[in-house]
Amino acid sequence: MKVLILLLCAVLAQAKTVLVVTADAPDFVLAAGGTIASMAASGDRVVLVRVTNDDKDSWNLSAEETASRVKEEVERAAKVLGIAQVHSLGYRAGELGGVSPTEIRDRLLFYVRLVKPDVMLIPNPYAEYVEVLDRHYTGMAAEEARRIAALENHQPPFAQAGLATHVVKELYYYAQPFDPRRREAESTATFAPQPKVVDIASSLEKKLRASQALTTVNYSMAMRIRKRLDESGRRLPLLDVVNEESVRKLVEINVRKLAEIAAKDSGYKLAEEFLYAGPDYQVPAKLR
């Protein structure tokens, strides 16, 4: 019993707090869901901040109904991954380009100082050919929020309300694999995040179930594929009937293939890929 308690104490002592920032419902699950699930399973406390309300992407649903359903679905997906809390900022999807970047940054800053994460996972704003530009705007704001969280002259009222400055030690930039040069480090670890591949073989099932929980966007994806094929005189046998079963299968194919793409040339079978700014970032080991 004593040994067990000691072991538990050791695990808790090493447990980290992780803050995940996402622009929209599917992105954090598809790009980083396996890694998040592994972190949570190892005892880390994970908190999610979702910037938009995902009100646009659905099939035959109003924006209001879409936003309402997706909120519940994200919370369900987060639970599957082991995420302890979800905070939704409620910006309208597809409209972050018209919002002040400083406003988004300072809302994220609030959560960085509130949650006090050791690790942050944010959308990579430099990933090219990501068509959802909300991810770019969110990534830019999150990157800045992480930096200024440590600086006392940013948002002094936060300090007066009890939110002290905070240094986030590790930063993961995530993105789905659109950028053809995503595995190239742009400079050394002192100056730029480095490519990092994470094995997700043990957490893939959770990632898959989390992804399948996003039924509104998944159904929309399936119907849009089918619509495009219908319009061009083609069909996908899997989607002859679009129902819960066929959509779940489509999502499974998608999630497994994404994990294989990320694992390519890594030695893993199923993975996720990141750019990682660890302890060496900005302060090389010899100076620390």
Place this chain on the structure above:
Amino acid sequence: MRVLLLLCCAVAFGQKLPLATIPPGKVMMVIQPHHDDHTTDYGMGGLIAKITDAGYESWFVRSSNDEKDGAHGYPHNDMYNLRESEAGTKILGMKGVYSLNWRNDYMDAIPLQELRAQIILLIRKHKPDVVLGHDPWGHYDRNPDHRKVARALAEAVWMAGLANVHPEHLELGFEPHRVPHLFLKARVDYGRGHEANVAVELNESQVRRKEKAYVAHRNVYASPGMARSVKAQLQAEGLTVPEFAGKTDEEAAVMIEEWYMDWISRKRGAENGVKYAEVYWYRGEFDHLPGLTDYLKANVVTR
């Protein structure tokens, strides 16, 4: 020596891009910031000609009013450049030009979503199968209009497919329409960012039309002064160009611009194993779903 051979091989073979085929379809839209962006030195006149040759109905959207481009003052530049844009696009076989008339070189300050809404409306009206535009990811683009229009376009091409985006458009009888095929262009010699992933082979006729469309923009290209300057520089070095004999400065300027278009088309062709080419970043109909593209390729069947 072995290293040198390997390097030569890499240069000779490593850079070749796959040759793109023209996607099946009926309508193309070219959505660009400026009057001449459909046929500039790095652009796209050859591909436009090739797509119209394939039977497409094609439309050009000029987003700015081009008032700064030329030496005739703001309102006159706007009018000249619009007329020349119409002339150039006609040479390429396009059907018409929409001018959104945002103030040239001041587009950084305009509302992105307002511009995007205009583009979404035009996409829903014409339902293009193919859109050509400027690459928002290209680095070191000094032009604020390029950046703004590229970013608006990058979102408009997929957001036009979502009914909850500008649902008011549906009141006009328009339907949501996601653009299936996208060709984006930027300077390939400006550094990272724009990553051409296909080459488009051009035939002789398409290159000639690209040349003619380019020099149709006489308000900004093929000025006699440019030819005089080139001739003076050559003369200072004791050189002449026999083809200039008997030509006016304006005729010489046109020849120089046409050679320029020919040269860049041959250069891109030589880099990619064909006589003439242009290079683009291409996004196919399901490339936005990287986990499903292989599955769809393998399992989609004809009805």
